[in-house]
Amino acid sequence: MIKALKHRDPNEAHRASTPLELFVDLASVIAIAAAATGLHHGIAEGHFQQAILSFLLAFFGIWWAWMNYTWFASAYDDDSRLFKLATFAFLSGALVLAAGIMEFMDTHTLTLVVTGYVIMRLAMVWLWLSAARDNATHGATCRRYAVGIGLAQIYWIAIGIVLWQWTGVMIGLFCLGILIELGVPYWAEKANPTPWHRHHMIERYGLLNIIVMGEMLLAIAHAIYAAISGGTMNAEIIQLAASAAVITFSLWSLYFSREDHLQSRAPHRTFLWGYGHVFIFAAGAATGAGFAVMTEILSHHAHVSAFVGNIAIAVPVAIYLGGLWLVRDQFNLPFRDAAILPLAAGASLVTPFLPFSTVVLAGIVAFAAVLRAARSPAPTRQE
Structure with a gap:
């Protein structure tokens, strides 16, 4: 017998992230770190296409599972034993997924990735069915989620475990699976939108962005170590670390x-x-990988040129800035001010062709952060 979960008030005062949600974030960051590490090593070895595709496929699975859980918890986390046990099952799947990503980056075998992902998603099916039992108003919505997620997992098992090969056709089938997953919430919410909490969701997304930006901070720490580990100071890597710190701090300021x-x-x-936050989150992790690639290039441990390293930093930074415009600035600012981030993104893409690329990029992003802060309007809140 499936027990019922009680829904929460979408206007509840002082709603904040719970320790259990932060525990889920911790498991997610392990998987994100595995994907970013694979991207970093793949680019440093010159395996551009496979590294980028592998990163994107892996990151989608991490982000999508996290996002679905987070929106569900905003509406139905009743702190019951049922919810906690289902969350622990979800966390177990996340750990299997993280291990699978490490395998996937090395061998391009998806079996463990899909297994972990399916465990996470089946935990969500159970949660949605539990929510449907207590909620006459949103019961149809919850059942649609359960059915849609369940059918999607049959599809992933078929192509990810039974049929998977690293071919163009299979990549196309994978993209079709992504579209199916993306369509489930849109179809389900048509029945009746779930009672998620707006301020809670803003906080949850901000916390994941901080976690993702931890990849940048870790790469900076590694750069500092690489600069001094040879017994003498490597001025180029110190310059990289300083520029990377300015970029990271500026991106944080721009988001918050x-x-x-x-x-x-x-x-x-x-x-x-x-949905648009996927560009911000993926770009944040990829920027950290870009810093790590550039550190390996400057310490003569990579098989690619400095130009490649500069691109590996500039492109994700530009995507991060463009993603912020997509989800926020185009709606919150007048046209002239909303153009700050797209212009900065465009300028960022030019920097790999310039001398002192990372220094120039840091200057562009820092200037955009200062200008954006000056033009930022006072908070306006609408429930």
Whole structure:
């Protein structure tokens, strides 16, 4: 017998992330670190196409599972034993997924990745069915989620475990699976939107962004160590570390601006904000990988040129800035001010062709952060 989960008030005061949600974040960061490490090593070895594709496929699985759990918890985390046990099952799947990503980056075998992902998603099926039992208003929505997620897992088992080969056709089938997954919430929420908490979701996304940016901080620490580990100071790596720190601090400042990220509960805004963050999160992890690639290049441990390292930093930084415009600035600022981040993103893409690329890039991002802060309006909150 499936027990019921009680829904929460979407206007609950002082709603904050729970220790259990932070525990889920911790498991997610392990998987994100594995994907970023694979990207870093693949680019440093010159295996560009496979490294980038592997990173994108792996990151989607991590982000999508985290996102679905987070939106569910915002609406139905009743702190019951059932919810905790299902979350522990979800966490177990996340650890299997993290181990699978390490295998996938080395051998391109998806069996362990898909196994971990399916464990996480089946835990969500159980949670959605449990929520449906207590909720006449949103019961149809919850059942749609359970059915859609369950069918999607049959698809992933078929192509990820039974049929998987590293071919163009299979990549296309994988992309089709992504579209199926992305379509489930849109279809389910059509029945009746779930009672998620707006401020809670803004906080949850901000916390994951901080975790992802930890990849940048870790890469900076490694760069500092590489600069001094040879017995003499490596000025080029010190310059890289300093520039990387400026870029990281500036990206943090740009994300955590004064106004709310999500000022409306309208479905089109909610989906764009929720889905569009994948560009920010993936770009943040990839930027950390880019710092690590450049450190290996400057310490003569990579098989690619400095130009490749500069691209590995500039491109994800540009995507991060463009993602922020997509989910926030185009809605919160007048046209002239909203153009700050797209212009900075465009300028970032030019920097690999310039001398002192990372220094120039750091200057561009820092200038954008200062200018954006000056133009940031006072917070306006809408429930």
